[in-house]
Every structure is written in structure tokens, then in C-alpha cells.
Amino acid sequence: MEKVSWNVLTSTCPSRTSLARIANKWTAMIVIALSDGPLRFKDIHLTVQGISGKVLTDTLRALERDGIVSRRVYAEIPPRVEYQLTALGETLSTPLGVLRSWAEAHIEEVLEAREAYDLRS
Amino acid sequence: MEKVSWNVLTSTCPSRTSLARIANKWTAMIVIALSDGPLRFKDIHLTVQGISGKVLTDTLRALERDGIVSRRVYAEIPPRVEYQLTALGETLSTPLGVLRSWAEAHIEEVLEAREAYDLRS
DNA sequence: CGGAATCCTAAAGGATACTG
DNA sequence: CAGTATCCTTTAGGATTCCG
Numbered sequence: 437m438e439k440v441s442w443n444v445l446t447s448t449c450p451s452r453t454s455l456a457r458i459a460n461k462w463t464a465m466i467v468i469a470l471s472d473g474p475l476r477f478k479d480i481h482l483t484v485q486g487i488s489g490k491v492l493t494d495t496l497r498a499l500e501r502d503g504i505v506s507r508r509v510y511a512e513i514p515p516r517v518e519y520q521l522t523a524l525g526e527t528l529s530t531p532l533g534v535l536r537s538w539a540e541a542h543i544e545e546v547l548e549a550r551e552a553y554d555l556r557s
Numbered sequence: 558m559e560k561v562s563w564n565v566l567t568s569t570c571p572s573r574t575s576l577a578r579i580a581n582k583w584t585a586m587i588v589i590a591l592s593d594g595p596l597r598f599k600d601i602h603l604t605v606q607g608i609s610g611k612v613l614t615d616t617l618r619a620l621e622r623d624g625i626v627s628r629r630v631y632a633e634i635p636p637r638v639e640y641q642l643t644a645l646g647e648t649l650s651t652p653l654g655v656l657r658s659w660a661e662a663h664i665e666e667v668l669e670a671r672e673a674y675d676l677r678s
Numbered sequence: 679c680g681g682a683a684t685c686c687t688a689a690a691g692g693a694t695a696c697t698g
Numbered sequence: 699c700a701g702t703a704t705c706c707t708t709t710a711g712g713a714t715t716c717c718g
Binding site for chain 1: 561563564565566567568569571572573575576577579580581582584585586589590604605606607621622623624645648649652653655656657659660661663664666667668669670671673674675
Binding site for chain 1: 690691698
């Protein structure tokens with residue numbers, strides 16, 4: 437029997453750095469975009485609307501570093517670079533898709549809550 | 558038949574603001590802490606290690622505004638304030654718990670990926 | 679105890695220009 | 699096309715002090 441020794445609620449636990457990466461809106465949107473299959477940089481950029489090039493690059497690098505996304509460069513001109521979820525990254529596809537669905541399914545409720553809150557404040 | 562009109566991938570869609578709230582490490586940890594039942598401010602503070610008082614207050618306010626958490630003040634001295642998940646907030650308990658479990662379950666793999674990435678860089 | 683208020687630093691994020 | 703590099707603005711977050 438192996439004991440569970442990781443705990444995100446412990447401030448020094450390494451698992452918290454991993455939670456910080458995946459519990460992030462840009463990560464969520466990029467993983468969602470890649471859930472249907474590999475995409476090149478430009479297509480992720482078009483799919484995840486409003487993200488700046490810098491943030492997209494930074495986030496993809498971080499995801500690659502964590503083994504969630506892999507990057508493949510084709511020796512073509514103009515260059516073509518494809519990103520895809522790794523096996524590890526695919527295990528995030530469903531959980532983050534659930535968050536996306538939650539946000540879309542409950543937005544009316546959330547908007548009403550905000551309105552009510554702002555009225556009482 | 559109702560059409561789904563919300564899409565977090567659209568930059569102006571209100572649902573994105575909701576995703577930004579729930580796809581957040583502090584939100585995740587606070588909701589996880591409250592999953593076992595109501596807690597007072599101080600106990601959340603102790604459970605979610607390393608969070609500052611300001612950030613805890615700010616995040617709780619935002620969650621209350623979004624209808625995810627409710628706040629109850631007891632007329633006592635010293636004051637006692639309890640926070641608990643609303644019915645809406647409880648629907649987040651499992652999804653965010655999954656993210657937590659993911660972070661803890663895959664941290665070795667992530668750490669190895671980081672090491673490998675840093676070596677090739 | 680549970681905050682609010684203030685001040686400050688660090689990190690996230692954006693705009694632009696440039697390059698292989 | 700897919701970046702880098704640079705500079706800049708904005709937001710997140712932390713430390714401290716004070717208050718009912």
C-alpha cells in the first residue's frame with residue numbers, strides 16, 4: 437500500500453505548482469482547443485479568441501514543460517508548428533471540458549447572482 | 558429546442574468571466590476546503606495554507622458575488638462568520654476536486670517532464 | 679475574529695517591432 | 699508562420715496597520 441503524500445493545500449507541496457498550471461483560464465482554453473486534435477500555432481490563436489501572441493507562446497511553453505502538450509516543428513517555409521496534447525495532457529481534456537461546460541451552463545445563474553449582489557452592496 | 562449560445566472561446570462571451578473565476582487555483586482550493594461543509598474564515602485560512610488574508614477575502618467576495626459561496630454572520634463577540642458552498646457551488650465540488658486529484662496524482666510525472674525539458678533547453 | 683484600508687512588489691498580460 | 703525581444707500597463711498578491 438502506497439501512502440498519498442501530496443497535498444495541494446500544503447503551501448510548499450510541489451503539487452500546488454501543478455494545480456496552479458491547470459487551474460488557469462488560458463490553460464483550460466488551450467487544452468480545450470487541442471482536445472479535437474493537433475493544431476498549429478496560428479489555429480490555436482484563432483480558436484482561443486483574444487489571447488495575445490506572447491501569452492499563447494508563454495502558456496504553450498509552460499504546458500510543454502509540464503508534459504501536457506507536445507510541440508512538433510516541420511521543416512517547411514513558411515514554418516509550420518503543430519501542438520498536440522500528450523497522453524498526460526489528454527487526461528485533462530475531460531476535467532477541463534467540464535469546467536468549460538459549467539461556465540457556459542451556469543452563466544445566467546451567475547449573472548443573476550452578480551446583479552443581486554451588486555444591488556445589495 | 559434551445560440553442561447553446563455561450564462559448565468561452567469567444568473573447569466577449571460573458572461565460573469567459575465565469576470560467577476565469579472557477580479556473581483559478583485559489584478558487585479551486587477554497588471550494589475544496591468548503592466541500593466537507595461550512596467553515597469559518599479562520600479555518601479556511603488555516604486549511605488553504607499560504608493564502609494571505611487579503612486574497613482570501615477578495616476571493617471569497619468574488620465567489621459570493623458569483624453565487625458560489627454564501628456568507629453567514631453570527632452576532633457574537635468575537636465575531637463568527639461562516640462560509641459555505643451554495644447549491645450552485647456544490648456542483649463545482651467534484652470538478653475542482655478532480656483537478657486537485659489530478660495535480661496530486663500526476664506530480665511525479667510533471668516533475669520529470671520539467672526536469673527533462675530544462676535539460677534539453 | 680473578521681475584516682477594511684493602505685501601500686507596495688511581483689507577476690500577468692498586451693503592443694509593437696523585428697527575424698529565420 | 700512562428701516565433702523573440704523589448705517595453706509598457708494592469709492585475710494579482712502580500713505585508714502591515716487599524717477597527718467594530
